Amino acid sequence: MLGKFDALDRLVQLLLLAAAVGAIANGGFMLVDPLAWYVFIPTVITTGPPNAHFIRDIGLAYVGSGLILLYAAGHPILRWRAAVVGGLWLTLHGLLHIYEVIAGICGPATFWADAPGVLGHPLLVIVALTILFARQRLAPAGIPARLFAQAADKATGGNSPYLPDLVAAPGHAAEKFQHFMPVTAHRQAAPAEAFHAARIGATLAADCGPCALIAARGALGDGVARAIVNRLLASDPPADPSEAFAFGAAVGSHDPAADAHGAQIEMLYGRTVRFEMALTAATVTAYPALKRGLGFATSCALHKLEV
Structure with missing residues (x-):
């Protein structure tokens, strides 16, 4: 479950934003007044006479990288690929400076004087991406199909038998599914x-034991107490999320009672919450439906529903 942003997600946003603003500011300076930038950065003078056109070329690279990182900072979990692209040139630029000091092209004093501006931006991006990857807080789109299938199969305990078909399907089907x-x-x-009550209710309505267990593990990962999750799996929800559970079950089973339950949800939580519950209830049933369509209905036989 990707879930709502937490403190570390906000930290990732801040790191990417800092890298973006720094890159855009530096690149903007190079574009607006390249000769003033040449004088402002003392170590640049040691590389030879100024070339305004060349400085502006590099400025465009900085601004372009910064704008991509700014976009990525809006939602790093969904846009992690943009962070990779935005940080690529900055990282290669930093590696070039490291190579030059190793090769003796420039001295250590010059390297360390340049380091904050040259290495600072890519390091911010690398730290941000490291946090995302370490926590597996990544939207699946962009992960190579076979690697994605292996990870998904492991995460679902082998309860996603449609994955080989998904990977083998032509037309980038796996990427679209991601x-x-x-x-x-x-x-x-x-x-x-309440959200996971609706989600589990809808999944149970689709009569899929393994899928219900996958939804239950997602609820645990989102902080829902194990005792509550097991009661939801037993179709015995506690009082607080009972209306949400009934709403999800009604949506998942195409029961006309969904209207009444939805109205109650809207009265309790508001229209936006009703939308989120309706969205998850309507879409989470795609997984068991896909299994049935591919002839894996036997894998949806009743299991011991407990986590």
Whole structure:
């Protein structure tokens, strides 16, 4: 589950934003007044006479990288690939400076004087991406299909038998599916307990034991208490999320009662929360439906629903 942003996600945003602003500011200076930039950075003078056109060329690279990083900072979990692209030139530029000091082209004093501006930006991006990768806080889109399938199979305990078909399908089907997956778990305004009650209710309505267990593990990862999750799996929700559970079950089973339950959800939590619950209830059932369509209905036989 990607879930709502937490403190470390905000830190990642801040790191990318700092790198973006720094790169844009430096590049903007180079574009607006390249000769003033040449004088302002004392170590540049040692590289030879100024070339305004060349300085502006590098300025464009900085501004372009910064704008891409600014876009990535808006939602690093979904836009981590943009962070990779935005940090690529900055990282290569930093590596070039490291190579030059190793090769003796420039002295250590010059290297360390340049280091904050040359290495600072890419290091911010690298730290941000390291946090995302270490926590596996990445939207699946962009991960190579076979690697994605292996990770998804492991994460779901082998309960996603459609993955080989997905990887083998032509027309970038796996990549399209990867873009779809975060939609099924979108949560911003909804309380975690109520949201996952609706999600599990809808999954159970699709009569898929393994999929319900996958949804249950997602609830645990989002901070819902294990005892509550197990009651939801037993179709015995506690009082607080009971309306959300009934709403999800009604949406998942195409029950006309979804209207009444939805109205109650909207009265309790507001329109936005109703939308989030409706979205997850409507889309999470795609997984068991896909299994049935591919002839894996036997894998959806009743299991012991407990986590």
